Amino acid sequence: MSTAKMKRIIISILKYFTLILGGFISVLPIVVCVITAFKTPEEYASTNVMTLPKSWFYFENFIQAWSQANMGIAFRNSIIILVFVLAGSILTGSMLAYVLSRFKFRGNGFIRNLFLFASLLPGIAMQVSVYQIMYSLGWINFLPGYIIMMCGTDIISIYIFIQFFENIPDSLDESAIMDGCTYFGVFFRILFPLLKPAIVTVMILKGVGVYNEYYTANLYLQDKNRLVTVATSLFKFTGPLGNQYNYICAGVIITMVPALIVFILCQKQIYGGLAAGAVKG
Amino acid sequence: MRTGGVKARPAFYQRKECVGFMNEKKSFKAWITSGKVNRKLCIFTFMFVPVALLLVFTYIPFFKMIGFSFYDMKYIGEREFVGLKNYLEVFTRQDCFQALKLSLYYIVASFIQLALALYFASVLSFKVKGSGVFKGLMFFPYLVCGIAVGFIFKFFYTRGFVLDTVLQWCGFNLEQLPYWLRDTRINNISVAATSVWRYMGQGMVMFIGAIMSVDASLYEAGDIDGANSFQKFIYIILPSIKTIIVLNMILSITGSLSVFEPPYVITGGDFGTGTYFVIMNELAHESQKVGLASAMAIVLLILIMIATMIQKWVEKYYFGVGDAEPLREVRKRKKRLEAKGGAR
Numbered sequence: 318m319s320t321a322k323m324k325r326i327i328i329s330i331l332k333y334f335t336l337i338l339g340g341f342i343s344v345l346p347i348v349v350c351v352i353t354a355f356k357t358p359e360e361y362a363s364t365n366v367m368t369l370p371k372s373w374f375y376f377e378n379f380i381q382a383w384s385q386a387n388m389g390i391a392f393r394n395s396i397i398i399l400v401f402v403l404a405g406s407i408l409t410g411s412m413l414a415y416v417l418s419r420f421k422f423r424g425n426g427f428i429r430n431l432f433l434f435a436s437l438l439p440g441i442a443m444q445v446s447v448y449q450i451m452y453s454l455g456w457i458n459f460l461p462g463y464i465i466m467m468c469g470t471d472i473i474s475i476y477i478f479i480q481f482f483e484n485i486p487d488s489l490d491e492s493a494i495m496d497g498c499t500y501f502g503v504f505f506r507i508l509f510p511l512l513k514p515a516i517v518t519v520m521i522l523k524g525v526g527v528y529n530e531y532y533t534a535n536l537y538l539q540d541k542n543r544l545v546t547v548a549t550s551l552f553k554f555t556g557p558l559g560n561q562y563n564y565i566c567a568g569v570i571i572t573m574v575p576a577l578i579v580f581i582l583c584q585k586q587i588y589g590g591l592a593a594g595a596v597k598g
Numbered sequence: 599m600r601t602g603g604v605k606a607r608p609a610f611y612q613r614k615e616c617v618g619f620m621n622e623k624k625s626f627k628a629w630i631t632s633g634k635v636n637r638k639l640c641i642f643t644f645m646f647v648p649v650a651l652l653l654v655f656t657y658i659p660f661f662k663m664i665g666f667s668f669y670d671m672k673y674i675g676e677r678e679f680v681g682l683k684n685y686l687e688v689f690t691r692q693d694c695f696q697a698l699k700l701s702l703y704y705i706v707a708s709f710i711q712l713a714l715a716l717y718f719a720s721v722l723s724f725k726v727k728g729s730g731v732f733k734g735l736m737f738f739p740y741l742v743c744g745i746a747v748g749f750i751f752k753f754f755y756t757r758g759f760v761l762d763t764v765l766q767w768c769g770f771n772l773e774q775l776p777y778w779l780r781d782t783r784i785n786n787i788s789v790a791a792t793s794v795w796r797y798m799g800q801g802m803v804m805f806i807g808a809i810m811s812v813d814a815s816l817y818e819a820g821d822i823d824g825a826n827s828f829q830k831f832i833y834i835i836l837p838s839i840k841t842i843i844v845l846n847m848i849l850s851i852t853g854s855l856s857v858f859e860p861p862y863v864i865t866g867g868d869f870g871t872g873t874y875f876v877i878m879n880e881l882a883h884e885s886q887k888v889g890l891a892s893a894m895a896i897v898l899l900i901l902i903m904i905a906t907m908i909q910k911w912v913e914k915y916y917f918g919v920g921d922a923e924p925l926r927e928v929r930k931r932k933k934r935l936e937a938k939g940g941a942r
Contacts, residue, residue, distance in 0.1 A: 328827075332721055339718055340735040343799065346750045347742075349760045353753070366759045409651070412644035419611050420641055428649065435656045437906060439856040441875050442895035445882045446659035446666060449673055469651045487608050494610050500640035529743035531859065536883070548743045562753050569746045576741040584734065591800060592807020 347573070354378050354567040361563040378567035386568050387542065391550035392575075394538075395528060398464055398546065402527050403520055405468040410519065411512055414478030415504050419490070436472035441532055451537055458540045466537070467527060474519040481515040482508070518590035521583070528576070547572050611637075666892035673888060684893035694894060697874040700786060704857045704873070707790035708850035714794070715801030716843065720831050722802070723809045733806070737799035748863025751792045755779050755864075782870045789860050789871050801846065808839040844916070848909040852902050874898060 353361065355370040355378070383389070417429060447466070456462025485508060493503045531548040538544035541552070551572060554565045580587065610633065667684050671677035688694050718736060722729045739747070754760045755778035762775055778788040812835065820830045836843075858875040861867050867876040874894065882891035915925045 332726070336718070336721065336726070336732045339714070340732050343736045343739055343795070345764070346754045346760065346795070347739075350750055350753065365763060366753075367763050409648045413648040416641050416644045419607055420637070421607060421612060422641060428645070431649075431652060431657070435652060437902060438656060438660060438899060439852075439875075439895075439902065441856065441858050442878065442898055443656065443659050443663070445878070445888060445891045445895055446663040447655055448883070449662065449888075450654065450659055452673060465651070466655055469655045475648075491608050491610070499636050501636075504640075504644070525741060529741075531744050531863075548745055551745045551749060554749065562756075565749050566753065569749050572746050573742055576743075577738070580734075580738060580741055588733075588737075588803050588807070591803045592810075 350566040350569055353563055354570050356563050358561075358563060378563050379571060382564045382568035382571060385564065386550040386553040387545050388547070388550055388568070388571060390543070391545045391547045394460070394544060395547040397460070398467065399524060399527055401464045402467045403524060405464070406471075406474060406523060407516055407519055409468065410474045411478045411509065411516070412504065414475050414482055415508060417475075418479045418482040432472050432475060444533065444536060448536060457537055458544060460538070460544060463534070463537050467530070467533070471523070474523055477515050477518055477522075478512065481512060485511055517586050521587050521590040547575075663892045663895055666889055667896050669889045670887075671889050672886040677889075680889070684890045685897065687890055688893050688897050693872065693877050694874070696870070697872055697877045698855075700871070700873050701854045701857070703786045703790045704793065704854035705851055707787075707794050708797075708854055709847070711794040711798050712801055712843070712846055712850060714798050716805055718798075719802045719805035719809055720835055723806050724827060733799075733803070737803055739796045739798075740800040742796070744859040745863050747792060747796055748860070751788075751795075751864055752779070755788055779865055779871075780869050785865065785869055785871055789864055792860050792864065793857070804842070804846075805839065808842045809835055812838040841913075844912060845909070848905060848912070852905050855898060855901055855905070 349366055352369060353366060355373055355375050356364070357371075357375055357377070360370060417425060451457055451462065451466065454462065456466070489507055489511075490503050493507045498506065529548055530546075534546045534549045535552065538546065538549065541549070551565075551568055554561070554568060668679060668681060669677045670680045670683070718732075722733055726732070742750070757777060758772065761778060762772060765775060766772060776784050779785050816834050816838075817830060820834055825833065856875055857873045858879070861871045861873050862876050862879070865871045867873075867880065872880070875898075878891050878894045878898075881887045881894070
């Protein structure tokens, strides 16, 4: 065997070794959670965390976690928030992008810069005074208020929409106007349906953020019986239940399942969306 | 991020040219659909909601926060003007300053994360068996919500649990192992590692996207010249995606200054793991020192602005903006010309 061939084999062994190690480290914390979620309390107390459970059909932990963390209500609230926030921010974001990319008017650049500067302000720091505004609006513990606040369009989605509009030829707008369409008509009848790929990208980027949003949900939806979301529901396990890891792990797995399903179904779009969001510079 | 200017658009998007549509009748409907009015109406209605949201939830709070930072106040009740006292306190308080130092751990962590992401991205963008599976496994942590990550790692690091067991398999003795979340020598590293775990895959997917957009003919040319994978990485991939790498490095500095979730959820900021935002959150919402918390936010904002300005400068210096040449090249040429002139 030649040395070149030897070298190539060694490199590919190293390559697969690092890949397997990386994959192993990525799933290990999650796999251990799955294992623990299927253990009975006695098993949990007596066996090592890495030993497999006796039965993979012991669902008591999941039932317990579901009812103790109020997960039925949590999923309902999260779905409501997700649907309205996505609809709201996609509609407003794409409308703004249409105006900013197509119309030339005084203040166009100014408004772009307003959004650009806003993206520099760290979100959590802002909550110190946003809280005060939400408080004076009476929007603490008020789901529609929370949804409106979350709709505040972020620069990334506006940017993706603007980018997309730039690539749609003007001739489409032109022929619509010739046929007597108004500007509103141009947007809603002609351009909006063409935005589909950009909408998918924004839905993924924003959807992940909204579903996982913990800080603002915890701050503005304090009524944990009525207004709990999937992300905040797990907080139930910090108190006296803090050591019952068989329940906690079951709860963690439950919150992960929707993400896993979406991931398996739309893997391509998720990767594509992230890459599109990244190559923005 | 550059948003660019407004491209030249057809006449009907300009103010003076949008004379009217087909409708000539004088009615309300005709008026509303006439070019000029319709144009204004469209601009106004389409911008109203997003701009209003931006003002109410970003700019009004922002200016209010600047105001708050000069007061000693709570959310409700009396407030007292104290001038710059809050700012002085930010720099003299032990916990605030300590917290800023913690950012260093996260900066190092995010550089490690970028390096790993770059490594795996370049490995996976060549032919690898099961690349889809590896990519999926390493990416999935990004989709797990922050608080779940917190619980997963609380469990992972607990004495005698997952990490300790794995290390014992590798031959370590439990007695020698530290308490991962309590030992102040190591706990910040443990917590920062969780954010590497969570975000490495996202960086990897981003880099894969960037590498995929590299012109494939470059690789073919490399193959013809007999380049191996390592050479291809150094001479083809790295130069093509350096902009996005530098961008991410600077973003990770701003990100590291504003770390919040990992320490908040995993340790609650105990045992010296409270980052700047954890402290700020505590001050604002638990001890209700709104003025001090606002001052902290403003100080951080100034730091982030400085980092961003450096980023803009680096971008201009090394890569040029739009069609403009990078400043570095211009200066090099100038120097060369001067040297030539001097020799003569």
